[in-house]
Amino acid sequence: MNSIVRNVFWGELICLSLFLASCSDDSEPVCTLPISTKEMIYQVAQLTINTENAAPIMGKDKKDYVNCTFIIDSEIEEWDYNGTGRIRGRGNSTWLWYPKKPYRIKLDKKSEILGLATEKDWVLLANYRDPTHMMNTFTFIAGEKLGLPYTNHSRYVEVTLNGEYIGLYQLTEQVEQGSSRIAVDDEQGMLISLDADDGPELNPNGGDNFWSTVYRMPICVKHPEDATATQLKGVQDDFARLEQSIHDSDYETTARLMNIASFIDYMIIQELVYNVEVDAPRSIYMHKDKNGLWTMGPLWDFDAGFDFDWGTMYTGHNYFTSYRELVLGTDPVNHTGGYRVPSFFTDLFKNKRFVSEYKARWTEIKGEIMSEFWEETRRFAVGCSGAMKRNAECWPIDKNYQTEITRMKQWLQQRTDYLDTVIKNYPSGTK
Structure with missing residues (x-):
């Protein structure tokens, strides 16, 4: 976790504490009192993806990658991003069965995304089956707090693809070997x-x-x-x-x-x-x-x-x-x-x-x-x-x-x- 995330995560929670205290269990999480920038880690960024020539994303194999641009607009200014890369589908049942599709992103240049460690490969989870959007997030939080190594992190983005709003997505790291991912030895890990x-x-x-x-x-x-x-x-x-x-x-x-x-x-x-x-x-x-x-x-x-x-x-x-x-x-x-x-x-x-x-x-x-x-x-x-x-x-x-x-x-x-x-x-x- 980099210094920005650490400061955000462990910063004062005064406004959020007041906010949560004012919300009843029956009404959560729809209360709308503002929260401070110290809690922006929990907020939703805007991700705009435009594929080359507005090409559709047709499949989830490596050959199906489509060139595109990525723009992230975050409440944390340091997390704003503008870059190029490729995108394709991902998943098994989630890609085949559900109308809201998950995606795999490969940036052209290794980059820090929303305060997460620098890499090229990222995942957009659609969470279409999950009506809470929080099942993976809860489990990642449990793993991190219990000290399981290389546990993924959660960031949330609203995605606009080729000018069309396609919903709320969970952005997280691709599970892979690498110095900022699963950091096992290149040759013998x-x-x-x-x-x-x-x-x-x-x-x-x-x-x-x-x-x-x-x-x-x-x-x-x-x-x-x-x-x-x-x-x-x-x-x-x-x-x-x-x-x-x-x-x-x-x-x-x-x-x-x-x-x-x-x-x-x-x-x-x-x-x-x-x-x-x-x-x-x-x-x-x-x-x-x-x-x-x-x-x-x-x-x-x-x-x-x-x-x-x-x-x-x-x-x-x-x-x-x-x-x-x-x-x-x-x-x-x-x-x-x-x-x-x-x-x-x-x-x-x-x-x-x-x-x-x-x-x-x-x-x-x-x-x-x-x-x-x-x-x-x-x-x-x-x-x-x-x-x-x-x-x-x-x-x-x-x-x-x-x-x-x-x-x-x-x-x-x-x-x-x-x-x-x-x-x-x-x-x-x-x-």
């Missing part, structure tokens, strides 16, 4: 995704895909980019050693291969937001630096959490029905009452030391979920309230964003209380 949509089943000819050795999970090697057969074999063998130690619930060996603290925090977050995509798995990232430990993250893609109704995945925006559904279940080792997630994520629960540390970490952080993670999310929601209204007029759905944000808060409160009982009663382990 590793970044992988565990992803059924990016693995060998859907990419049988992809040179960067393989099935993991022990748990047979779909793996895509993101770094080294364009990995050679030798490099790919090296990643596969290295990951297999970690898998075997987890399969054996051998805490000491696993601790020599993986940052167990990151694993605990990562899984607590997955359960907290009920991210059932761990089951596939999808969008699960891990990284490893030269001579370092496998580490979970960055966190990515949470609009299928929060008790999303998969029965309406093509058209629905239905969340928050039940706070009692579980990913890991009441007995993670045996998948009792939960999803049949790969046992890579549960076999360590056989180990007494691991279970003890997991429970202790939950006890340590549970009080921060609403007092810190939610409160910062709420500030973003307040700052975005006007833009949410305009977005709803542009992309009308069968949900009211004000109501859904209130439901999200209530769901998180209830779920935190419920998980407190569930986690405290996890079996203590047998090894």
